[in-house]
Amino acid sequence: MVRCGSVWFRKYGNFIDNLRLFTRGGSGGMGYPRLGGEGGKGGDVWVVAHKKMTLKQLKDKYPQKRFVAGEGANSCVNALKGSRGKDCEIPVPVGISVTDENGKIIGELSKEKDRILVAEGGLGGKLLTNFLPLKGQKRVIHLDLKLIADIGLVGFPNAGKSSLLSQVSHAKPAIADYAFTTLQPELGKIVYNDFRQISVADLPGLIEGAHMNKGMGHKFLKHIERTRQLLFVVDISGFQLSSQTQYRTAFETIILLTKELELYKEELQTKPALLAVNKMDLPGAQDMFHVLMNQLQNPKDFLHLFKKNMIPERTVEFQHIIPISAITGEGIEELKNYIRKSLDEHANQENGARGIRWLEVGEIGERWSQDVVCGRRPRGFWEL
Numbered sequence: 576m577v578r579c580g581s582v583w584f585r586k587y588g589n590f591i592d593n594l595r596l597f598t599r600g601g602s603g604g605m606g607y608p609r610l611g612g613e614g615g616k617g618g619d620v621w622v623v624a625h626k627k628m629t630l631k632q633l634k635d636k637y638p639q640k641r642f643v644a645g646e647g648a649n650s651c652v653n654a655l656k657g658s659r660g661k662d663c664e665i666p667v668p669v670g671i672s673v674t675d676e677n678g679k680i681i682g683e684l685s686k687e688k689d690r691i692l693v694a695e696g697g698l699g700g701k702l703l704t705n706f707l708p709l710k711g712q713k714r715v716i717h718l719d720l721k722l723i724a725d726i727g728l729v730g731f732p733n734a735g736k737s738s739l740l741s742q743v744s745h746a747k748p749a750i751a752d753y754a755f756t757t758l759q760p761e762l763g764k765i766v767y768n769d770f771r772q773i774s775v776a777d778l779p780g781l782i783e784g785a786h787m788n789k790g791m792g793h794k795f796l797k798h799i800e801r802t803r804q805l806l807f808v809v810d811i812s813g814f815q816l817s818s819q820t821q822y823r824t825a826f827e828t829i830i831l832l833t834k835e836l837e838l839y840k841e842e843l844q845t846k847p848a849l850l851a852v853n854k855m856d857l858p859g860a861q862d863m864f865h866v867l868m869n870q871l872q873n874p875k876d877f878l879h880l881f882k883k884n885m886i887p888e889r890t891v892e893f894q895h896i897i898p899i900s901a902i903t904g905e906g907i908e909e910l911k912n913y914i915r916k917s918l919d920e921h922a923n924q925e926n927g928a929r930g931i932r933w934l935e936v937g938e939i940g941e942r943w944s945q946d947v948v949c950g951r952r953p954r955g956f957w958e959l
């Protein structure tokens with residue numbers, strides 16, 4: 576635990592979603608002026624995707640985070656053409672985007688064995704270079720995980736996100752009755768009876784003003800971008816950060832969360848979302864749940880109660896609303912089934928959408944010639 580003001584925070588967990596690395600291509604080998612010999616080219620540095628790799632493993636294996644390729648061999652009497660330096664491969668997980676120091680995207684690794692050249696080796700000494708070798712390219716790169724989980728848990732602090740993760744998976748996140756217990760995403764897997772697995776990211780809680788970076792809001796909101804779907808988790812009894820801040824009902828927390836997502840990035844609202852209404856074991860929870868459902872069904876009738884700048888442009892349309900208790904386990908099986916259903920439904924839609932895609936430039940020529948042979952009129956896009 577670390578102390579921050581009057582609040583105790585748990586130290587960062589094991590999860591890493593980005594890493595900064597230093598890379599340098601190998602230097603070329605010396606040329607041999609007297610005999611016109613050419614030094615070997617320095618090795619290149621590549622980033623290569625491996626299914627089983629994680630950024631944490633990469634960091635643990637290479638704590639110095641420096642990757643330098645081998646030098647090209649000097650030209651000599653026995654081998655006038657010096658041999659090439661050894662390439663260096665950086666093993667990274669699948670689903671990584673690689674950017675340079677300025678945030679410019681160098682490339683993305685979406686499937687096993689995808690590879691990207693990040694730092695080229697220097698040329699060996701030759702006539703053109705006065706037989707002097709060139710140094711390899713130096714580059715600092717950033718690796719960012721594009722997607723950390725299928726489902727991201729979104730909610731105010733204390734809503735019970737970590738408790739829920741511990742109910743649905745073997746993960747053992749810290750749970751406590753103070754705000755901001757979770758400071759880093761914690762991953763767990765729901766394993767169904769047929770061994771299907773769905774990954775869930777327990778995310779740090781958001782508060783009002785998160786889009787303005789309140790409560791480390793930006794850092795926390797960034798994680799939400801990296802999940803396929805959202806599971807809002809709200810405490811049926813509402814939320815109050817401290818005695819100095821306003822109490823918010825469950826409905827208000829949903830509206831405020833929606834607004835925070837919208838203000839951070841509107842695209843976040845296009846992600847499919849489910850709502851788990853938690854702590855249904857508390858006294859009076861059923862009555863509060865009826866009130867909440869009424870509010871969610873007719874949100875416009877209640878939005879006038881909010882300050883103008885807190886009203887979202889669009890209210891989230893939840894695919895399903897499931898009352899649960901992360902303590903007693905009530906509703907958890909239904910929730911797991913709805914999560915699975917929602918992911919499957921959207922996977923089908925994504926596949927359907929992929930049925931139409933723009934052709935790569937090279938492919939267009941190929942398709943055109945095929946179509947001309949078949950006597951059809953070429954088009955810009957194709958149903959595949």
Ligand SMILES: Nc1nc2c(ncn2[C@@H]2O[C@H](COP(=O)(O)OP(=O)(O)OP(=O)(O)O)[C@@H](O)[C@H]2O)c(=O)[nH]1
Pocket residue numbers: 730731732733734735736737738739749750751752753754755756757758778779780781853854855856857899900901902903
């Ligand atoms: N009665 C009741 N208490 C719950 C339930 N779920 C969680 N809690 C309690 O609520 C408190 C907060 O739970 P957490 O799981 O740490 O909440 P969180 O959303 O992960 O909080 P942060 O990490 O701070 O964002 C703990 O004291 C839990 O025991 C529930 O279903 N019923």
Ligand SMILES: [Mg+2]
Pocket residue numbers: 736737738748749750756757777778
């Ligand atoms: Mg938590």
